[in-house]
Amino acid sequence: xxxxxxRLNINGVVCGLITGESEEYMQTLADEVGxxxxxxxxxxxxITREAAALTAALSICDDCxxxxxxxxxxxxxxxxxxxxxxxxxxxxxxxxxxxxxxxKDAQLAExxxxxxxxxxxxxxxxxxxxxxxxxxxxxxTRALALEDENAALRQSAIAASGPSRREGDLEAQNRELxxxxxxxxxxxAQAGKEPESKPAAPKSPVKRRRGNPLRQEPDMEQEGMxxxxxxxxDE
Numbered sequence: 001x002x003x004x005x006x007r008l009n010i011n012g013v014v015c016g017l018i019t020g021e022s023e024e025y026m027q028t029l030a031d032e033v034g035x036x037x038x039x040x041x042x043x044x045x046x047i048t049r050e051a052a053a054l055t056a057a058l059s060i061c062d063d064c065x066x067x068x069x070x071x072x073x074x075x076x077x078x079x080x081x082x083x084x085x086x087x088x089x090x091x092x093x094x095x096x097x098x099x100x101x102x103x104k105d106a107q108l109a110e111x112x113x114x115x116x117x118x119x120x121x122x123x124x125x126x127x128x129x130x131x132x133x134x135x136x137x138x139x140x141t142r143a144l145a146l147e148d149e150n151a152a153l154r155q156s157a158i159a160a161s162g163p164s165r166r167e168g169d170l171e172a173q174n175r176e177l178x179x180x181x182x183x184x185x186x187x188x189a190q191a192g193k194e195p196e197s198k199p200a201a202p203k204s205p206v207k208r209r210r211g212n213p214l215r216q217e218p219d220m221e222q223e224g225m226x227x228x229x230x231x232x233x234d235e
Contacts, residue, residue, distance in 0.1 A: 002020065003018050003019060003020045004018070004019070004020075004023070005017070005018050006018075006019055006021075006023050006026045006027075008026060008027060008030040009030065009034075010030045010033050010034045010037070010053075011033075011034040011037045011038060011049070011052075011053075013049070033053075033056055033060070036056040036059060036060065037049070037052045037053055037055075037056045040052040040055045040056055040059075
């Protein structure tokens with residue numbers, strides 16, 4: 001900064017100064033000093049100009065020292081405020097983290113509630129499935145019982161079908177014997193139609209009439225059937 005010579009008028013006293021400040025700024029300072037000297041001289045009418053200047057200088061120095069102390073205190077306070085600001089910033093970060101954690105906790109709580117609800121639904125469904133399984137077991141038990149009963153019924157049906165098969169066999173034998181008797185009767189009828197010139201066959205002694213063994217069985221007795229043994233006895 002370039003220095004210049006400045007002429008100042010302080011309460012009627014002209015003085016020259018070499019300074020790097022502007023003339024307006026220096027004149028403002030000179031006016032303040034002149035006003036202060038005027039206040040001192042007004043307060044003490046018998047004081048000289050030099051004493052008033054010294055008093056003004058002392059007052060300005062006092063203000064300067066006090067302002068310096070105040071500035072130091074303000075700087076200390078600023079430093080404290082900066083430290084507090086840093087602490088507040090850290091606390092703010094912690095609060096933000098806590099808020100995020102709280103939000104996460106809220107989300108986790110909501111998720112836990114959804115999982116709990118889902119678990120209750122699954123438990124209800126599991127209970128229904130267990131009931132269905134129990135019913136299936138009951139059905140299986142009933143099916144096994146029905147299978148056993150069916151097997152018993154089949155065995156009883158097989159046991160009951162035995163006499164029916166025997167009756168069928170007896171009927172078949174009866175039909176076969178009937179056909180054989182019919183054939184014998186036909187042969188006997190043809191033998192009765194032969195010529196009389198043939199010598200008569202000697203009569204066989206009368207034999208006691210024997211019963212038809214086929215008629216001894218009630219199941220094989222048929223109406224209109226003539227026994228071979230009865231026919232021979234009648235002849």
